[in-house]
Amino acid sequence: MTTAPTIETPRLLLREPVLADWPGFAEVMTSDRALHMGGPHSVAYAWGAFCHGIALWRLYGLGNLSIELRGTRECIGQIEINQGPRFPEPELGWQLNIEAEGKGYAFEAAVAMRDWVFRERGLKTLVSYIGQENTRSIRLAQRLGASLDAQAQPQDPGDLVFRHVPGRP
Template sequence: MTIEDWPAYEQLMRSERSRFMGGPTPKYVTWGIFSHDIAHWTLFGHGALMIDDKTTDKTVGQVGLNHGPLFPETELGWFLYDGFEGHGYALEAALRMRQWGFEEFGLKTLVSYIDQKNERSCKLAERMGAVIDPDAPCLDPDDLVYRHPAP
């Protein structure tokens, strides 16, 4: 992530499109979330990466591993900017980030916290082989916890 990613990120988080990620959020909250995504690399050795289309070099979304006091377990999360769904970007990026988390970073478990109304993300988690873990801790009662299979 770079400062060049900020305008599109801010636009997403201030829009109705961010409703499954705690949004829409005011600018100062959005900046805190953006900074949080970057700070993970320093604090935990992992964090968020922007997803770029390989042919156009256009940023289409984000994938990341979230951890720390806001997350009961390490989370694999993703989002796409408007107009980029249905092209396989999120699936490819999330599968690769999950593989990296398990194989290269050494995670033993990985979950995705997904708002139960976010049907697209629920279906993506299921396509990845993740299953709902009703016993997993979760901070948001509207979220489902999808547990990803370890390799």
């Protein structure tokens, strides 16, 4: 068993989720912002997903971290390593509140989380499951150096699978 780490970047603090992060998470998951994640979802589903990310730390030594702006202490989203029966492989995922998009926060958080997992947990690969219509996440995966893996099993039918390996930007 393990607990969530705290990972610092120049602008962000990636830290264990706390109950105060729940309203922002629920807002994303129950809105059209969750269309690329099979949503919008019910509040009950969103709560289960929120708790799932926290529980993964105890079960797998990987999980979700809240993304907090260092200057304001505002939680702007989550960066996650998803695992378990719903995920064919460990997945690097991200979600931001709408006002945080377009500022490079998701890239900064994803690089920090990805590099931490490769360094501290010794994983040799991660994937990102992305809906074909989610052009912003596709561009982010490509910017992260991930490559499309047509042979990998998608999480949901029609998902694209982008593979991350150590040593890429």
